[in-house]
Amino acid sequence: MDTRPRKVLIADDEPDIIEILKYNLEKEGYQVITAKNGDEALDRAKQVQPDLVVLDMMMPKKNGMEVCELLRAQPAFKDTLIMFLTALSDEATQLKGFSTGADDYVSKPVSTGVFVSKVNALFRRVKKPANHIITLDSLVIDPEKFLVSFEGREIILAKKEFELLYLLASKPGRVFLRNEILSQVWGNDVIVGDRTIDVHIRKIRQKLGVDCITTVKGVGYKFEL
Amino acid sequence: MDTRPRKVLIADDEPDIIEILKYNLEKEGYQVITAKNGDEALDRAKQVQPDLVVLDMMMPKKNGMEVCELLRAQPAFKDTLIMFLTALSDEATQLKGFSTGADDYVSKPVSTGVFVSKVNALFRRVKKPANHIITLDSLVIDPEKFLVSFEGREIILAKKEFELLYLLASKPGRVFLRNEILSQVWGNDVIVGDRTIDVHIRKIRQKLGVDCITTVKGVGYKFEL
DNA sequence: ATTTTTTATTAAGTCTGTGTTAACCAGAAA
């Protein structure tokens, strides 16, 4: 079991706030990274791949909403928790915050105790992501090196093809619904036609040379050697 | 076809609140169950195994905190989402709420829009409860792998056939009315003739090779090995 | 025993979903 600490990125333009939150989260065992404006938050997020991003709404460079949108647009941050922590408590802003894909919206002022509780509550529902190498017989999929090899020979897959194969191979035998595939590989807000999946499946089958992806009509696809 | 709708249990002693929340959640596609006091909430929770329980703090019989504790004490509700929705907004109560294992704490008054957003946000992080494998003697039905095997050999069922068999086998011996079957397998708004069920039953009997589905004339069907 | 109701069976037709090819577009690389 992985025991690395959860990484929390806090973006706020008030150093005092950052200090207090950082102190309290670190006391709970979190690893805290900070940023003082929107652009810096995006940079640091890309660098450290945090598990949770806490965003102030009103920040220089880019505001919290923009940061949230930009993060959610990238598949790499599809599963990253995002929490708004802001003085703006009007309904419209809150709704917009949620609609950009936030997981929680906390209005300032809030006690550090409640804040930490909320952070804990968010993490309770998320299991740590484990990006490990998949090995099934002679098939090896290494997401870090972005590499697939099958029966000794190396196979070059395009990005989407790779992500699709990785998803399917992560639970051999299990059927993935088309919806599931779309949201996992393409993201929740991207809209693509159904044929897109088929075409990618086809390319994978072609490149692997063996039909290890089974179609379950009306349901989805599953991987099995 | 998507999986079954999420079930939300709302416990509050004010009928008006329940009405409004129920209306808005159902509009979002949730299935809503209600209770007007603590004891009723516990009963209903055991009956329907909701995916989310929304608890008012101040209720007759048992208050929200007690209900939360009692639920969390049972393994069956280990993964059930629990949200407090209450007028008590002081810090101590909030902290205590989280410490009993709540996933969110929302202070009244709150707009229905924000409430629904919070519910959606909670569910976004939780994968739908896995349908579990049914095993009866040599019959194995695995809804995740979409697979049926009987006496060793694997059996290929079409989608509707599978769903129908899964439904019947989920409660062996119990008779399912035709209406029940229609609404469970075909959905409430789809209109198909009665013969449709027969034909599918027939195909299942054919493919299984043994007549383990019993006709109860004028009533429905039941599954028994 | 006869009629009525309900279910089983079969065949046929419709319709949905899938596989495939080709074309198009955007961005990266040359």
Place this chain on the structure above:
DNA sequence: TTTCTGGTTAACACAGACTTAATAAAAAAT
């Protein structure tokens, strides 16, 4: 700029899933 690569969409053929209708059989009611 052009060229190349990957991603997406459109179009269409095809398989088979689903439904219906028609008829036969069985059970229940009269």
